[in-house]
Amino acid sequence: xxxxxxxxxxxxxxxxxxxxxxxxxxxxxxxxxxxxxxxxxxxxxxxxxxxxxxxxxxxxxxxxxxxxxxxxxxxxxxxxxxxxxxxxxxxxxxxxxxxxxxxxxxxxxxxxxxxxxxxxxxxxxxxxxxxxxxxxxxxxxxxxxxxxxxxxxxxxxxxxxxxxxxxxxxxxxxxxxxxxxxxxxxxxxxxxxxxxxxxxxxxxxxxxxxxxxxxxxxxxxxxxxxxxxxxxxxxxxxxxxxxxxxxxxxxxxxxxxxxxxxxxxxxxxxxxxxxxxxxxxxxxxxxxxxxxxxxxxxxxxxxxxxxxxxxxxxxxxxxxxxxxxxxxxxxxxxxxxxxxxxxxxxxxxxxxxxxxxxxxxxxxxxxxxxxxxxx
Amino acid sequence: xxxxxxxxxxxxxxxxxxxxxxxxxxxxxxxxxxxxxxxxxxxxxxxxxxxxxxxxxxxxxxxxxxxxxxxxxxxxxxxxxxxxxxxxxxxxxxxxxxxxxxxxxxxxxxxxxxxxxxxxxxxxxxxxxxxxxxxxxxxxxxxxxxxxxxxxxxxxxxxxxxxxxxxxxxxxxxxxxxxxxxxxxxxxxxxxxxxxxxxxxxxxxxxxxxxxxxxxxxxxxxxxxxxxxxxxxxxxxxxxxxxxxxxxxxxxxxxxxxxxxxxxxxxxxxxxxxxxxxxxxxxxxxxxxxxxxxxxxxxxxxxxxxx
Amino acid sequence: xxxxxxxxxxxxxxxxxxxxxxxxxxxxxxxxxxxxxxxxxxxxxxxxxxxxxxxxxxxxxxxxxxxxxxxxxxxxxxxxxxxxxxxxxxxxxxxxxxxxxxxxxxxxxxxxxxxxxxxxxxxxxxxxxxxxxxxxxxxxxxxxxxxxxxxxxxxxxxxxxxxxxxxxxxxxxxxxxxxxxxxxxxxxxxxxxxxxxxxxxxxxxxxxxxxxxxxxxxxxxxxxxxxxxxxxxxxxxxxxxxxxxxxxxxxxxxxxxxxxxxxxxxxxxxxxxxxxxxxxxxxxxxxxxxxxxxxxxxxxxxxxxxxxxxxx
Numbered sequence: 001x002x003x004x005x006x007x008x009x010x011x012x013x014x015x016x017x018x019x020x021x022x023x024x025x026x027x028x029x030x031x032x033x034x035x036x037x038x039x040x041x042x043x044x045x046x047x048x049x050x051x052x053x054x055x056x057x058x059x060x061x062x063x064x065x066x067x068x069x070x071x072x073x074x075x076x077x078x079x080x081x082x083x084x085x086x087x088x089x090x091x092x093x094x095x096x097x098x099x100x101x102x103x104x105x106x107x108x109x110x111x112x113x114x115x116x117x118x119x120x121x122x123x124x125x126x127x128x129x130x131x132x133x134x135x136x137x138x139x140x141x142x143x144x145x146x147x148x149x150x151x152x153x154x155x156x157x158x159x160x161x162x163x164x165x166x167x168x169x170x171x172x173x174x175x176x177x178x179x180x181x182x183x184x185x186x187x188x189x190x191x192x193x194x195x196x197x198x199x200x201x202x203x204x205x206x207x208x209x210x211x212x213x214x215x216x217x218x219x220x221x222x223x224x225x226x227x228x229x230x231x232x233x234x235x236x237x238x239x240x241x242x243x244x245x246x247x248x249x250x251x252x253x254x255x256x257x258x259x260x261x262x263x264x265x266x267x268x269x270x271x272x273x274x275x276x277x278x279x280x281x282x283x284x285x286x287x288x289x290x291x292x293x294x295x296x297x298x299x300x301x302x303x304x305x306x307x308x309x310x311x312x313x314x315x316x317x318x319x320x321x322x323x324x325x326x327x328x329x330x331x332x333x334x335x336x337x338x339x340x341x342x343x344x345x346x347x348x349x350x351x352x353x354x355x356x357x358x359x360x361x362x363x364x365x366x367x368x369x370x371x372x373x374x375x
Numbered sequence: 376x377x378x379x380x381x382x383x384x385x386x387x388x389x390x391x392x393x394x395x396x397x398x399x400x401x402x403x404x405x406x407x408x409x410x411x412x413x414x415x416x417x418x419x420x421x422x423x424x425x426x427x428x429x430x431x432x433x434x435x436x437x438x439x440x441x442x443x444x445x446x447x448x449x450x451x452x453x454x455x456x457x458x459x460x461x462x463x464x465x466x467x468x469x470x471x472x473x474x475x476x477x478x479x480x481x482x483x484x485x486x487x488x489x490x491x492x493x494x495x496x497x498x499x500x501x502x503x504x505x506x507x508x509x510x511x512x513x514x515x516x517x518x519x520x521x522x523x524x525x526x527x528x529x530x531x532x533x534x535x536x537x538x539x540x541x542x543x544x545x546x547x548x549x550x551x552x553x554x555x556x557x558x559x560x561x562x563x564x565x566x567x568x569x570x571x572x573x574x575x576x577x578x579x580x581x582x583x584x585x586x587x588x589x590x591x592x593x594x595x596x597x598x599x600x601x602x603x604x605x606x607x608x609x610x611x612x613x614x615x616x617x618x619x620x621x622x623x624x625x626x627x628x629x630x631x632x633x634x635x636x637x638x639x640x641x642x643x644x645x646x647x648x649x650x651x652x653x654x655x656x657x658x659x660x661x662x663x664x665x666x667x668x669x670x671x672x673x674x675x676x677x678x679x680x681x682x
Numbered sequence: 683x684x685x686x687x688x689x690x691x692x693x694x695x696x697x698x699x700x701x702x703x704x705x706x707x708x709x710x711x712x713x714x715x716x717x718x719x720x721x722x723x724x725x726x727x728x729x730x731x732x733x734x735x736x737x738x739x740x741x742x743x744x745x746x747x748x749x750x751x752x753x754x755x756x757x758x759x760x761x762x763x764x765x766x767x768x769x770x771x772x773x774x775x776x777x778x779x780x781x782x783x784x785x786x787x788x789x790x791x792x793x794x795x796x797x798x799x800x801x802x803x804x805x806x807x808x809x810x811x812x813x814x815x816x817x818x819x820x821x822x823x824x825x826x827x828x829x830x831x832x833x834x835x836x837x838x839x840x841x842x843x844x845x846x847x848x849x850x851x852x853x854x855x856x857x858x859x860x861x862x863x864x865x866x867x868x869x870x871x872x873x874x875x876x877x878x879x880x881x882x883x884x885x886x887x888x889x890x891x892x893x894x895x896x897x898x899x900x901x902x903x904x905x906x907x908x909x910x911x912x913x914x915x916x917x918x919x920x921x922x923x924x925x926x927x928x929x930x931x932x933x934x935x936x937x938x939x940x941x942x943x944x945x946x947x948x949x950x951x952x953x954x955x956x957x958x959x960x961x962x963x964x965x966x967x968x969x970x971x972x973x974x975x976x977x978x979x980x981x982x983x984x985x986x987x988x989x990x991x992x993x994x
Contacts, residue, residue, distance in 0.1 A: 002483060004480055004483045005480055005481050005483065007480060008476070008477050008479070008480020008481050009477075009480075009481075011473075011476070011477070011480070012466065012469060012473065012477045015468075015469055015473055016466065016468050016469065019468045019469075019509075020468065209466075209467075210460075210462035210463075210464070211464040211465070211466060212464075213425075213430065213460040213462065213464060214458060214459070214460050214463065214464020214522075214525075214526075215464055215481075216430060217428045217429070217430055217453060217456075217458040217460070217464075218453060218478065218481040218482060219450055219453045219454045219481065219482060219483075220481045414851070415822065415823060415849055415850055415851035415852070415854075416822040416823075416848070416849030416850075417821055417822040417823070417849070418851070515722070515723060515724060542722060542723035542877050543722060543723070544721070544722030544723075544725070544892070544983075544987065545722070545879060545980045545983045545984050545987070546983075546984050546987050546988060547722075549939050549940075549984060552940060553926070556923035556926070556927075559923065560923070570848075570849065570878075571878060571880065572852065572880070573879070573880050573941070576941075577922070577923075577940050585851060586821075631856040631859075631860070632856075632859055632860045632863050632884070633859075633883050633884055634716075634883050634884050634885060634886060634902065635886070671852045671880070674851075674852045674853075675852045675853045675856060678851065678852065678853040679853055
């Protein structure tokens, strides 16, 4: 290993990166755009268009509709004049939720008699429909309790004690803002994209340029060539990380709860494995197009299996295992740990070790695969 | 033997799957030679150079460059040779100077020596002034010379050049050859390939390669002298008739069209006999005279003998 | 209508952005003539051929092929010409015969005629033993034969060959030229591009293309007689490289170059020949023979280009 040759390659790469303005600008702005777009990806089902048929409005029915709206899950957009109109609104998809308040609702409530309210949800999307139905049911239970308490109070009686009370506390993200959860995940995913795309071209582009032949005819060693190509990219990737942190703070108001310095240090373990993976792809590919196709094999599972969008625990065991071979799986845990929980190496060391081990394997494979031969 | 051997191949075979690119090649290049390998595409020229600089491993046999085996010590070979592949390894988006510096770094040229060496190389190759220019913007001839400079920056004793003048205009080609002769004078051994037979005439020795085999290897004069018989230039009417009667003769080994005249490879007694024969066949002979055989004539002769 | 010239270009120009690839080129090729376009890579040879084949529009000027305008009648032109491009349009995963048959059909030859032409070419070009081989496995020299075959099955009246002999061995190359002359004799006009100076001898007439411009055109002999200004001396010596270096500073020598093993000196004044040879001998260069010769095409080319660049 010669520092001189390594430095020669670094210097060449930096000069080439600097001249390739278009790629440079894309590489620096794309992550920011991705972060902003992904940042709004939330799994909440809020403000669903709702139609209400309330033929005999009363103070009680108005209170019911207001309570629905207060959950923020329902936004009453339509007042149907009859049942047919309500159906049409649902059929056309203009409303996702239909609420039918019976004409005697006010009367029965006032009289302390059981009243029925019908909530119809368009369940084409089962997951979000389930959420809406639960919210509506929960609301019903709460309204009933309130009414009972009030009725008993009017009669001068004390309400009976609740048999079980569940006290839920949201830790780490007390406001339940989904961005607090999503943004760190996106940061990880975007870094995976950036590092993969940066490295895809490293070896294969030399092949396509035709400069490969003369390069490998020099005493340059594979490890020097690869490190020399990767070091400038690590710098670029750190620049990207900084950009993303700034945007997360300025745009989404999400800040790092733990130590930013630790985040930078541990990110290196991630770069080591993800840049290694990209280099491996570049080494085995004959053309850039091939490399780009191979990269899909990594990027798609990264999104789906790493736990960045869907909780890993909900995946079938086999896919959970596959996810273990993906750097992002560990990195998402690291980023969320530092970002949201403010934990340190005492908790995250298994992930860091896994990243380093993965890095050694892929880099080793890339160097073994890369031979200074043409054939 | 006083001459030091720069390059030696012994029983060199290189296969790509079923294809034999180099077929039991034995040759020796003495130190200080201008050794030219000629042959058509696919003859194995590039493969030979790649084997000699350790880029391609021999399937059988071995080759030694300055005494180092390409099989066992490829890194030692790489450090001692300069190589300019057919598709030159220059980075278009770097400046000429940055390209030079890259290769200097790769070969670990002492930093203190680099600056003066690079300047003098640029001066010798008549490239002074291009240092700061982006390589992609240089003319083909200049790029070729810059590639040469990059291959020389570590002072190799052996320089391998793969078709350095293919597609280059004649003016640049002349300059390029002048540069090669300057290197030759400095004692550098040059091994180069070319598809042009006229270039081979400038070599100290020529190897004719055809389908991976060494068809002939000698100095140009020796090669020309090896052609049995002589080559005649013929202008005659009616031309087609002249050709067909000539081809019927066993002592006429080939008749080739060259624009408005024909070239006849003749192994018979004397030219007068042939002229009388043609006139006897009703051919009006305007010109029939011996011309010095070219290396192409020799190559063609060897190929048609082999066929 | 009688068309005297098979191909005719007048002030033909093609630009790519700021780059003038072909610059006001004017020439005419009669039927039955083999017309060579010589020039280094990037001189504009392929661009010229592509414009004449109707696959690239001229920016300015006009050109006719068999009396048809290359802009308006491009499809009619394509039907009547044969074109062998530098990047041959052969399918590596089809066999030799399949490639030929495809082109025969592409040019609309009826079945029986197509078969006859394909067989004819297989025999004539020595491709017969390769007929069932995939093109990918075909040696380079034979590919050129196949490419030419694909372009002539429909008996075109004009043949455009872009660097057809690149990479072909000398023996095949001679046969190749023989065949080209055979087509010419049957009345086909042939335009051949090449960057190898030594191939110029095969052409009836030449144009030197440099930087998109024709710097000289005419019969090879004419060009050699009139192209270079000054006398050319051919000197045989054992040490050509040194001779070259010694003679470069001599005031009477305008240009010096190697020709095979000999040195060609272009003298400003033919009278100076003796003094130059004397100078060489005095410097210790053995001179075996001296002859006044016609400048070679390369001498002429170098002279013209240097004059052009010096004047620019």
